Amino acid sequence: MQLEVILPLIAYLLVVFALSIYAMRKRTTGSFLNEYFLGSRSMGGIVLAMTLTVTYISASSFIGGPGAAYKYGLGWVLLAMIQLPAIWLSLGILGKKFAILARRYNAVTLNDMLFARYQSRLLVWLASLSLLVAFVGAMTVQFIGGARLLETAAGIPYETGLLIFGVSIALYTAFGGFRASVLNDTLQGMVMLVGTIVLLVGVVHAAGGLHNAVETLQTIDPKLVSPQGADDILSPTFMTSFWVLVCFGVIGLPHTAVRCISYKDSKAVHRGIIIGTVVVAILMFGMHLAGALGRAVIPNLTVPDLVIPTLMVKxxxxxxxxxxxxAPMAAIMSTINAQLLQSSATIIKDLYLNLRPEQITNEARLKRMSATITLLLGALLLLAAWRPPEMIIWLNLLAFGGLEAVFLWPLVLGLYWERANAKGALSAMIVGGLLYAILATFNLQYLGFHPIVPSLLLSLLAFLVGNRFGTSAPQAAVLTTDK
Known part of the structure; x- marks a missing residue:
């Protein structure tokens, strides 16, 4: 073990726990559900920008993305930049309208919004189960990324690092709730920005300057400096699929959507769009460029995902x-705590309280259940991450695609199309989810497109067809979250 590396990391984790304790003590009076899962809808512009950005930028962006750039070259850096409009799309399409309706219906979760809009219990159950299955896959990726960081940079065995990482996140998320999550997101966003810039400068210096780094890449493989990338992977169909999956499709991600109902006012949204877009640009460009140029510094890595932690040490x-x-630990932790909270909210609010509505007033029981479920989910993820794959980016994109195929059209059309009804939404969710699962399982790519593209197109068609056989939902009722 390398104590010089481990001690600053321990200090950072102590700060994270301190913020969680502060958040727990600062909980406002009123509804436990609104406070624990939404922070009483009190986020300002900077906090909104940071929490949305670092929730979006995960282990895939700090570990898997740079690993892909290491393997495929500078073309992957350009590909990564097509994610730039993600924050604008999320807050611009969902932002105000989503938050206004969430306040009107007193919605705490994405599924609250879907029920208020479509008045269908079946839809809520299907959405809840889809979310939980996909989140297990997505969070497993984050756990693997965190453990690999500790293994490579600090010399801690993978299994030990996994336990340290997983237990830390499960504890601070379970006891701090949403307020702790977004406060830590803000801290982690700052750490990620500084860490990205310093690491990129260090990589360029170690490679003998930018010009020398590019020449070294060309010597290794001329394709590493071509727009098509090594193995000519960056075809037009691949790039289109990637944009749909990691940019346009993010408006259908539940843990992103819930951030859009937690801000304070319109000013926070406008500031969040500007600040968030700038932060995404710096982080995406910096980390992927560091990964690509890192091949000029360490050319013989057998596991591409190890490029960032290896570069840090070197x-x-x-x-x-x-x-x-x-910095990469922050990226991973912020994504996991968002997804853990959303999973816990789904189990408590969308499933348990649907079966036992009389328990809505038993806040002591809800507090215990929320913390316990978050801890149990953390334990499940530790088991799932015990034997990791070689490259985590594909597993992460697989989970993201599943969520988008199920949620995107019911969410967007529910907000913007008054005639949208439950049969249309259910048709879209079933067709999108099943088609994506089949195409992804058997690795089928129609005309070279990633499964998300045909899944979203046919999901939209299913929505339009199914909608013709349903009737508009009655006026949505206000959901109860208070005593």
Whole structure:
């Protein structure tokens, strides 16, 4: 173990726990559900930008994405930049309208919104189960990424790192709730920004300058500096699929959508769009470029996902490596706590309280259940991550695609099309989810497109057809979350 690397990381984790304790003590009076899962809808512009950005930027962006850039070259850096409009799309399409309706219906979760809009219990159950299955896959990726970081940069065995990482996140998420999550997201966003810039400067310096780094890449493989990338992977169909999956499709991600109902006012949204887009640009460009140029510094990595932690150890002094190891750790932790909270909210609010509505007033029981379920989910994820695959980016994209195929059209059309009804939404969810599962399982790519593209197109068609056989939902009722 490398103590110079581990000690700054321990200090960082202590700060994270301190913020969680602060958040727990600052909980406002009123509904436990609104406070624990939404922070009483009190986020300002900077906090909104940071929490949305770092929730979106996960282990895939800090570990898997740079790993892909290491393997495929500078073309992957350009590909990563097509994610730039993601924050604008999320807050612009969902933002105000989503938040206004959520306040009107007193909605706490995405599924609350779907029930208020479509008045269908079957739809809520289908959405809840889909979310939980996909989130297990998505969070497993984050756990693997965190453990690999500790293994490579700090010399901690994979299994030990997995336990340290998983237990830390499960504890601070379980006891701090949403307010702790977004406060830590803001801290983690700052750490990610500084860490990205410092690491990129260190990589360029270690490679002998930018010009020398590019020449070295060309010597290794001329395709590494071509727009098509190594193995000519970056075809037009691949790039179109990637944009749909990681940019347009993010408006259908539940843990992103719930951030859009938690802000304070319109000013927060406008500031969030600007700040969030700038932060995404810096992080995406910096981390992927560091991964691509890293091949000029360490050309013979057998596991591409290890490029960022290996570069940290190689190009930074040990103490600095420990400090900036917190950057990718922050990216991973912020994504997991968002998804853990959303999973816990789904089980408590969308499933348990649907079966036992009389328990809505038993806040002591709800508090215990929320913390317990979050801890149990953390334990399940530890088991799932015990034997990891070689490259995590594909598993992460698989889980994201499943969520988008199920949620995107019911969410967007429910907001913007008054005639949308439950039969249309159910048709879209079933067709989108099943088709995506079949195409992804058997690795079928129609005309070279990723499964998300045909899944979303046929899901939209299913919505339009199914909608013709249904009737508009009655006026949505206000949901009860208070005593």
């Amino acid at each position: 190009v930074l002094p040990p103490f600095a490596a420990g400090i900036f190891l917190a």
